[in-house]
Amino acid sequence: MDFEQLIGDLIGGNIVLILLAAFIIVCILVGVRIVPQSEKFVVERFGRLRAVLGPGINFIIPFLDRVAHKISILERQLPTMAQDAITSDNVLVQVETSVFYRIIEPEKTVYRIRDVDGAISTTVAGIVRSEIGKMELDQVQANRTGLIMAIQDQLAAQVDDWGIEVTRAEILDVNLDAATRAAMLQQLNAERARRAQVTEAEGKKRAVELQADAELYSAEQAAKARRVSADAEAYATQVVAVAIAENGLEAAQYQVALKQVEAVNALGSSQGSNTVVLPANIVDSFGDAFKMLKGRG
Template sequence: MIGDFIGGNAILLALAGFIILSIFLGVRIVPQSEKHVVERFGRLRAVLGPGINFIVPFLDVVRHKISILERQLPNALQDAITADNVLVKVETSVFYRIIEPEKTVYRIRDVDAAIATTVAGIVRSEIGVMELDEVQSNRAQLISKVREQVAAMVDDWGIEVTRAEILDVNLDEATRAAMLQQLNAERARRAQVTEAEGKKRAVELAADAELYAAEQQAKAKRIMAEAEAFSTNVIAEAIAKNGLEAAQYQIALRQVEALSEVGKGDGKQTILLPASALEAFSDAFAMLRGIGK
């Protein structure tokens, strides 16, 4: 009786343990940042997404737990030779995430190493068809090409390349020294060109100034000539209207002006005039007084 009771309880306990173990093995809670790969008898059975999932206990086994978070490969340096035979060291950085774990776990063993090797080969290939100046100036275009080719090649591995960056392009010391020398020569050439252009501009401005001065002098002479012509016309009209007296008046006026110019000075000079000149001045003053009256 007691033995039957103990035997019955043992069976119930074994059954309860089996049920608990089955539930424990059959219910799988997958975190949001992971996907689980399930196998049955060594073959792919299913890929469990985030949340509560159910599998067949004792038959299905969670063989791989894959993180789907974005990952970054360690920064890598690789040598490359440009189309103009310049050796450069390229530093790259790659970010990726696994989107199809069933491909990743069954098609590639070391994901990080495979991606790093792929990126190195693509970078060398792209830089090999570009000259050094193009590599330096068209880095954005180079990065775009590298990203596209890497994304296409890792697609079979169930991987998405989110970013592929070329952080730096380093030159060897000899090339750097040659480029520095070339840069200094270019700066010296630009300085010489700037100085030459400045001298040329100065000469042009001086020529413009001389031309302006000549134009102003010509303009002044033209104005003086016009004034003299006008004066001559006035005198001619006066002579035509008043006859000889107008001419004598103009002569007397010029004689008085000449005497005034001769008399200008510091008072120390001595002026000698012939008697005929004094008589001419007397006649001029007399004529002026007469005309004034």
């Protein structure tokens, strides 16, 4: 009987040890939390925020603390949103936007906002309408980068209380209604026609300018040629005048007599000339020339 009681006590003691070991194992399993690199765990104790667990091995108090929320901290992209807006020149446009963000403070996101994506979409719609209302249609088309920066800065300031970081905002497209598109196409065609006319007029103007430049250059060159000829004649006249001044009238008469002799010689040597016409004073001219030559000798 004592042996059976001893066996029973041993078995009962083992069961207690087994239960105790099982309880310890369960506490370890419940108390140890391994958080992935891409997530953060929000821990509550009796319904209140206790801690935020980062990536790696973390410990909590079993049965008192519990992981209430597992939040991904990866960057997220909102679905493409389209909202209508009116520019300052009263043109209705439809703007398609997309926003990228990530959660950096999960405790704020969990306890301050219910639908993060919906709240961001509503905020973006309001910002887009406000910013486009300050701009004309041409500015919306041309200054898309400035509009994106304005949306991103204002959105980042408004969602800061939700523990969210806006990493990027994009304007994918700006759509117009059919009537506005037709009016813009007509205006574009008119502008192209105007530019073509301006280009043609500038080409004609340039051609006239080049023609005028060519005529002016030709006139300048002709004037220079006449000036050179006049200078040569003046120089020759000056030489004759100097010769007359130095040698007297006989030098001039000598030159004239030589010219007459050269003319008669040329006339006599020409082909087909059988008759030679001589001036009446040709003998006197020869005599004067010989006299002068003799005097010079």
